[in-house]
Amino acid sequence: MPRELSLFGIYVPTLLAAFPVATVVYLLLDGVLARVGAYRWVWHIDLFRVALFALIFGMLGLLCYSGY
């Protein structure tokens, strides 16, 4: 994947676009986990959620920097 995207003629880092994508994926996953009651089994919910987001965003980041 390219490291920079052209957004209306301005080059922006792909990570900037990956951030909202990661946010959406995270919110969906978060909602599903909450609805099935998965958070009852988690000790530190906020830490878990921060880590979850870091994982998703990190994965997207690795995806766009792989192959270099």
Next chain:
Amino acid sequence: MTTAVLPWKQWVRRTALDWLFVVRTLAGALLALAIALRLDLSSPGSAAVTVAIIALPQTGMVLEKSFYRFLGTLLGAIVTLCLVAVLAQHQYAFIAAVAAWIGLCTAASARFPGFRAYGWLLCGYTTALVGVPAFLDANHAFDIAVDRVTIVSVGILSAGIVNAIFNPSRSTASLDTSIRNSVETLVRARDLIGARADTTTVEQQLQRLSLGLVELESARSSGVFEDPVTRIRSRRIRLLVEHLMVARGRLDVLHRQLQRTANDPVATLLSREADEEVQAVLDVYAKIDSLDTSDLRPVFTRATIAVDAVQALVAGTRAALTVLLCTAFWILSEWPDGLLATVFATVGCAVLAATPNPVRAAWQMGIGAALGVLETLVCDLYILPAANDFVTLALALVPFMAVAAWQMTRPALVLQGGSCLLIFLMCSNLTGVMHYDVVAILNSGVAALAGQLVAMVSLAVIGPSDPAWRARRIMRRLLGTLRLARSGELEHLRTRFHHEVQDLTTQLIAVRATNTQSAQDEKLASNVMEIGDAIIRLRHEPGSPELERCLDDVVAAAKAEDTRAFASLETRLAALREPGAPVLRLALQALGDPRAA
């Protein structure tokens, strides 16, 4: 023995929580500072200022405030760009447009409850903060706007992450406690009324329930930001609050009826209704933890509107005029820090207007600002020059920030500490390459103080803002609810009516600083609630022309009264309740009471 241990344990717990707050605020601010320095943003200190502004005791509150801060900044930046694009060549038109926009945002902020109001406020002053530099350098307007949004985002993310990980006090926990307390208070109030307990005990219990409901609502709106489980439960909790409000209102009406006459058909009917409503509360409460929302009916009531249109208009006009005056002085005197003073005056106006005692709050913020300038001078002149990397910079800042953050944990010193921390972080002018400029520090310090002074003066001079006036406005709306009872749409009318009366009553109590007045307010609210409740009941009965006319009379009486002294209303309302009074007589008739004849 346990009684001796408990306070000690409580003290340790509270102290630990306070110090954790200090540590969190410091960690968040330093993290934001580090990131902003690394990204080479224009004013890294402002990222730390954001952290200081959103430093609150509970995670949910921090997230809620940051959410609205972000939205406000974003909208403000977009509006600024539009204004600069259209009016870049017209200095006076630009200033007028900024003043009008700030006035509009301040008026909007007065109409919204809680942190949403803060978002609107921020939307306004971002226009001043970004707009003026962008106007002066229109070619870089976009960069300036992006820089501001980035700075705020860095602050928000740092504060959010630090809070999520290191904050044991969650809004969700206090939400659960306050739900339990409210339901228990309701049940206790019912039992007390059933046992014919004395008036003060019952009224205390009912007032505790009112205050508990306010707490519950604010915990819910913060909790939603904290946790997806709370987000799912939110609708059920709002339903519970609706039922609790109606139940509280009915218990109030029942209690007043029982005080007058026990064991008549009206009392029996009221008692049955109250029991049904309490049962409805218990039914909702039984399933309060459920994540299944399929069985829920929609929520009828909207969130509170803090003030009426007149008050919002006054606040907006005041803000716009203050901006115009400040910018006029700034341009005429060519004061280099005029922008800062303008921003402080605008923010001060809106923040102070919402406090019960504006003059005292302004005084506290002024002391905080002075302390902040003093701290900045000491830190910048004697300590910061010795710092040569980020770790030493952090070490130099920590003691000064810690003192201010600790003040923020004391309820009496909250404004002072916040203002001190804000001024300190702003005036220290923390950038990658430090400039040590005493004159600049003093100038911005003086500008901040001058801005707050202008805010105080404009609050006193432009339009009414004192608590007594605000209380009168709320009372007017309280009486206006009778009109809702008289002519509102019948569907869910009782729920909406009780909700509004309840809301306005708690607002009235919040505005009143003294307790003697608030007892009278409670009485007025109870009167309105009782009469409105009777009106709604009568409207459900097949109506006669006489009844209709009588209901109109009641509403007209309340309406005519609201422009005059409120003391006389008390007697007027009391007269309406006399056994011979038409409303009660008709009410009794409608209920088939033989005494009505």
